Amino acid sequence: MIHFQKISKTYPSKNGGVKALKNVDLIVNAREIFGVIGLSGAGKSTLLRLVNGLETFDEGNLTVDGVNLQTCDKKDLRALRQNTGMIFQHYHLLQHRKVGGNIAFPLELSGESRSKIEKKVDELLEIVDLKEKKHHYPAVLSGGQRQRVAIARALATNPKILLCDEATSSLDPITGKAILSLLEKINRELGITILMISHQLSAVSRICHRVGVLQNGEMIEQGSKEQVLGYPKKTYTRALIESSEIHGKAHLKREVV
Ligand SMILES: Nc1ncnc2c1ncn2[C@@H]1O[C@H](COP(=O)(O)OP(=O)(O)OP(=O)(O)O)[C@@H](O)[C@H]1O
Numbered sequence: 001m002i003h004f005q006k007i008s009k010t011y012p013s014k015n016g017g018v019k020a021l022k023n024v025d026l027i028v029n030a031r032e033i034f035g036v037i038g039l040s041g042a043g044k045s046t047l048l049r050l051v052n053g054l055e056t057f058d059e060g061n062l063t064v065d066g067v068n069l070q071t072c073d074k075k076d077l078r079a080l081r082q083n084t085g086m087i088f089q090h091y092h093l094l095q096h097r098k099v100g101g102n103i104a105f106p107l108e109l110s111g112e113s114r115s116k117i118e119k120k121v122d123e124l125l126e127i128v129d130l131k132e133k134k135h136h137y138p139a140v141l142s143g144g145q146r147q148r149v150a151i152a153r154a155l156a157t158n159p160k161i162l163l164c165d166e167a168t169s170s171l172d173p174i175t176g177k178a179i180l181s182l183l184e185k186i187n188r189e190l191g192i193t194i195l196m197i198s199h200q201l202s203a204v205s206r207i208c209h210r211v212g213v214l215q216n217g218e219m220i221e222q223g224s225k226e227q228v229l230g231y232p233k234k235t236y237t238r239a240l241i242e243s244s245e246i247h248g249k250a251h252l253k254r255e256v257v
Pocket residue numbers: 011012013018019020038039040041042043044045046047199
């Protein structure tokens with residue numbers, strides 16, 4: 001479980017600081033897919049990066065699978081990072097390593113034996129359906145294939161949580177859907193909790209169980225996907241939906257009891 005309690009974060013600036021997050025309360029339950037939406041600059045990336053300690057916060061309390069981010073030591077933080085995979089819009093693969101080498105990288109860092117690494121790499125290639133590309137360099141892969149490699153690499157250390165930063169935003173709609181289906185499968189079959197941020201409401205609407213809406217650093221609304229996207233309470237959320245591809249999608253309303 002990821003538990004944000006009254007989290008605030010200000011970046012220093014010449015004009016007295018940019019308030020990126022203001023008193024954010026949020027619970028992401030174990031094994032759910034939670035999506036955070038909001039306009040550019042709303043604070044989505046900041047919120048995501050707090051979860052694995054890539055960013056720090058000023059006020060509040062954040063616990064991730066029982067680890068308190070404010071009080072934990074370096075050892076706890078290392079363990080938390082092993083337990084938390086992350087994927088990005090632009091994949092961030094190591095260009096000089098082949099697909100197998102990219103997936104092996106986190107395992108090499110954690111000192112696993114060669115035989116264990118080989119076995120795990122093959123297992124992960126099977127999950128992301130990319131066995132035949134093991135000995136290819138990232139440069140010769142399509143965007144969707146690169147994202148599959150990034151997903152396999154993120155899963156190498158058997159994380160319980162996967163953070164997705166605009167994971168499908170650079171992909172065409174069909175490839176994006178295939179990646180979303182893969183994320184859904186990972187959530188369902190491996191029980192991995194997924195926290196995703198996206199400006200594509202269609203991506204969030206497709207796979208998330210619950211959704212939160214950030215506006216200027218404030219979490220203004222959160223609830224089930226059907227509630228938030230089908231029956232938004234806030235004008236800001238309504239405007240986001242009306243300007244998106246999901247506007248008018250009946251399935252969001254039908255599913256509300
Ligand atoms: N390292 C930084 N230093 C100063 N200000 C920052 C820094 N990172 C983010 N900000 C500011 O914090 C606010 C929130 O940024 P953040 O990147 O979290 O938003 P976002 O919703 O992810 O935006 P986008 O969708 O454009 O990536 C913005 O006003 C941004 O300019």
